[in-house]
Structures are given as structure tokens and as C-alpha cells.
Amino acid sequence: MRRLWLALLFIAAWAAPPCAFAQETALKALGRLEGWRENALVGYGVVVGLSGSGDSPRSAVTRQALANVYGRLGAVVSEEDINSRNAAVVVVMAALPASANVGDRISVTVSSTGDARSLAGGVLLMTPLLGPDGQPYALAQGSLVAGGDSFSSQLNLNQRNYPTTARIEGGATIERPVNSHLVGADGRLGFLLFEPSFTTSSRIAEAINAHFGRPLASAVNADEVRIAFDPTSGELAPFVATLENLRIEPDRLQRVVINERSGTVVAGGDVMISSVVVSQGDIRVTITSEQTASHPGFLYGFASELRSLVITNTALEVDRGGDDIVVRFPSSSVADLVQGLSRAGVDTRRIISILQAVRAAGALHADIIVQ
Known part of the structure; x- marks a missing residue:
């Protein structure tokens, strides 16, 4: 467990949380228009x-x-x-x-x-x-x-x-033409988000209204934004093209994705961990069996039906891990934790168990998705 000790000391040295820079993306990468589907x-x-x-x-x-x-x-x-x-x-x-x-x-x-x-x-x-x-x-x-x-x-x-x-x-x-009907009976377009988020839908509505200078859009739900289309303002195609290329800063979803089959852990760099105490120890049990045979050779001449007796001797050894540690480290990020454990040589499956335990303790502020 010396490796875990070194890893946690490394994290303590890197205690300062990383700065998260907002990244804007095109609106068309965040969802699709209602009615536009295969x-x-x-x-x-x-x-x-x-x-x-x-x-x-x-x-x-x-x-x-x-x-x-x-x-x-x-x-x-x-x-x-x-x-x-x-x-x-x-x-x-x-x-x-x-x-x-x-x-x-x-x-x-x-x-x-x-x-x-x-x-x-x-x-x-x-x-x-x-x-x-x-x-x-x-x-x-x-x-x-x-x-x-x-x-x-x-x-x-x-x-x-x-x-x-x-x-x-x-x-x-x-053999038959297909045209999607984007404008509903109420004269509005529906934009459906791939990842539902009230923050993202509100930002989309605000960006559309700011670009056109009038209240055309409203966030109906976490996964839908309704956009009014005025036929007198021009054709539908240029209007939709303008919407698709608006730059939006999406909400950051706090998730840690774990694939136990391949031992892969993926997390955002800004997924934080509160101050927590980590204690991990291994108990290794070793059982050694040795079989010996007793040959009653001095009786062979008197009793021909006697057979050898097989005796099994078992030795039980328990290694309780003398290098087990209990370490407290301050607030950090999942990226720092995983990077430190990896550099210390801790295998991925043990990292997964640590993350799950930290999440159960309420110190990991993200959803863990196990694939």
C-alpha cells in the first residue's frame, strides 16, 4: 500500500482545483429540430x-x-x-x-x-x-x-x-419525396436537446432572443425550447441556418463514466471531490496444502489387503497488510485523483472501487455511470 500513500501525498500537493474554461459550441451540436429525423x-x-x-x-x-x-x-x-x-x-x-x-x-x-x-x-x-x-x-x-x-x-x-x-x-x-414539417400548428419550431438541462435550455432561449433582438424563444422544459417563426421575416431555410450556427455555452454535466470490462474511467476535469478520508487495506489469505502418504511396509507380508494412507496437512497464513494507511486530503478533482493513483501504479479496478466508495460517502459531486 506504499503506492497508495505516495499517490495521496501527490494529490495533497496538487490540492488546488483546476480552472474550468467555458467553451461555446454551435447550437446544432446540442440537439435537433422537432420533426427533423430519420x-x-x-x-x-x-x-x-x-x-x-x-x-x-x-x-x-x-x-x-x-x-x-x-x-x-x-x-x-x-x-x-x-x-x-x-x-x-x-x-x-x-x-x-x-x-x-x-x-x-x-x-x-x-x-x-x-x-x-x-x-x-x-x-x-x-x-x-x-x-x-x-x-x-x-x-x-x-x-x-x-x-x-x-x-x-x-x-x-x-x-x-x-x-x-x-x-x-x-x-x-x-421513389417518394419526403419533406419534414418543422413549423408546428402554433407557428413555432421546437428544438430538442440531446442532454436535458434547464441551464442549457435557458441559455439557448436567451441567446436566440439576444441575436434577433426580440423574444422569439422560450425554454419550455429541460429538453425543449420553442422558437417563434415569423413568415414575414423571410424564408425558413435562412432562419434555421442562423439558429444552427448560434454559439451557446452548454451546461457542464457532472459525470464519471466507468467501464468495468475494459477498466476505463472517463471524467471531466472540473468534477470535484470534497475533503475526504480514504482508508484502504488488503487482507491476503494463503492456504498451502501438503499431502503425504503413509506406507505400512512392515505389514505387507502379513496383510496383503492393506493400502497406503494419504494425509493432508494444511497451513493457513493471513497477511493483514502492514503498509495500510488512513490519509486525509483536501478538496481536489477526479482528474487529479485518477492521475495520481495511476502514476503510483494503482490498477484501474482499484481506482474504480475508490471512486465508488468516495461517491457513496458523499464526497464525489457527480453521477457515476457504470457501463
Whole structure:
């Protein structure tokens, strides 16, 4: 525990809290306008051209889908006549932008829903992509690019990544225009914050009113600011562009993020710790077992059924840590604490336990988020 002693002495020397400098950022980095969002699209299609790695012939869904494809193309084929592993039934997914015109192209993700082994080398047939309202908004078609492969021979399998999911960059064409309605029925725009904060929403409203010289904005809640739009002042696009580029000083959220799996600790440089006493000690218990055998050799000639006796001797040692310490240090920051412990060689998981204990004691003025 000498390392912890040195670390806390190092922190005591650095007791002065760091100065936090305000940093302004563009309004568009703090949230989004209400109504400006992507929409999910999904479709059901067939991938062909697979080299024996598609769905097995026992898949009734695949046979029915292929029969429907042949029927739309004018060929009459029954499901019983389809016996091939060169096709697979897939689900196609895409994200429809908030604003799109007919002819724009978007990327799609294709995933197998049957027992296909790989989609590598396949081609997606024309698939309509439906929105939440059940209406088609795009058509997807093209050659798949899989991020993996799978090869098998006589029960030997060699697979890299997941070849049952593939991408088609720019593989879907928008067939219906999409326009977002930013102005509500009350003639106002809603700005929604990514991180709710009454301080930030109030600062946004004040900055907008100061820039335009009149009370256009008001903070409705911690995560919403309502902004009035006057059609007589000009077009909507320049008005929104002006709003997006306003410089705002956001509120600093006091958080310490801990990832126990990777042993990562992330905290702002201005997250403070009040005066606190830290006491940490280790109790190490060591158990040593030694087995010995007793051989009754002098009785072997008289009793042939006798066997050796195994005796286990156990030694218990307890190390209570002679270098354990109790140290009081003045107000400091989490950054200084973590930096000092790291320089002293304290492992990350022990730093995490110290931070959690300090937070439970009420000396760490921040939320701890454990991932």
C-alpha cells in the first residue's frame, strides 16, 4: 500500500482545483429540430446467385417466395419444382433521411432469415422498402457485399465474421419525396436537446432572443425550447441556418463514466471531490496444502489387503497488510485523483472501487455511470 500513500501525498500537493474554461459550441451540436429525423424502412426480398450457400430446399418460405417471383415474371412454377440452394429469403433495412427527393440513393443492409450459410456473391432482387405507415418509399436492388465468408467440406467449417449479413452501398432508390414539417400548428419550431438541462435550455432561449433582438424563444422544459417563426421575416431555410450556427455555452454535466470490462474511467476535469478520508487495506489469505502418504511396509507380508494412507496437512497464513494507511486530503478533482493513483501504479479496478466508495460517502459531486 506504499503506492497508495505516495499517490495521496501527490494529490495533497496538487490540492488546488483546476480552472474550468467555458467553451461555446454551435447550437446544432446540442440537439435537433422537432420533426427533423430519420425514418426506418424495411422490406422482404430474395437474394439469388448464391453458390450452394442459400436456404435449404426444406424451407417452405423460400420456395413460396421464389414461386411468387417466377409468377410476377410470367413463369408458372409450383413450389414443389423448386429445389436449389442458390437463393435465400432476406430482410432488407434502410434509413430514410429527413429530407429526400425522388431518385436519391440510400444504402441498405440485407440479413438472412432462413438457414442460408452465406450471402457472399449474391444479388438482391427488386425489393420495395416500406415505411411505418405501410407505404413503399424506396426500391432496393443490387449486388451484395458481405463482410465475411464461410466454407465447409465434409463437416469441416471455416467461417470469418458473419457472412449472413451484407450491405449494398447506394442500393436503394427513393421513389417518394419526403419533406419534414418543422413549423408546428402554433407557428413555432421546437428544438430538442440531446442532454436535458434547464441551464442549457435557458441559455439557448436567451441567446436566440439576444441575436434577433426580440423574444422569439422560450425554454419550455429541460429538453425543449420553442422558437417563434415569423413568415414575414423571410424564408425558413435562412432562419434555421442562423439558429444552427448560434454559439451557446452548454451546461457542464457532472459525470464519471466507468467501464468495468475494459477498466476505463472517463471524467471531466472540473468534477470535484470534497475533503475526504480514504482508508484502504488488503487482507491476503494463503492456504498451502501438503499431502503425504503413509506406507505400512512392515505389514505387507502379513496383510496383503492393506493400502497406503494419504494425509493432508494444511497451513493457513493471513497477511493483514502492514503498509495500510488512513490519509486525509483536501478538496481536489477526479482528474487529479485518477492521475495520481495511476502514476503510483494503482490498477484501474482499484481506482474504480475508490471512486465508488468516495461517491457513496458523499464526497464525489457527480453521477457515476457504470457501463
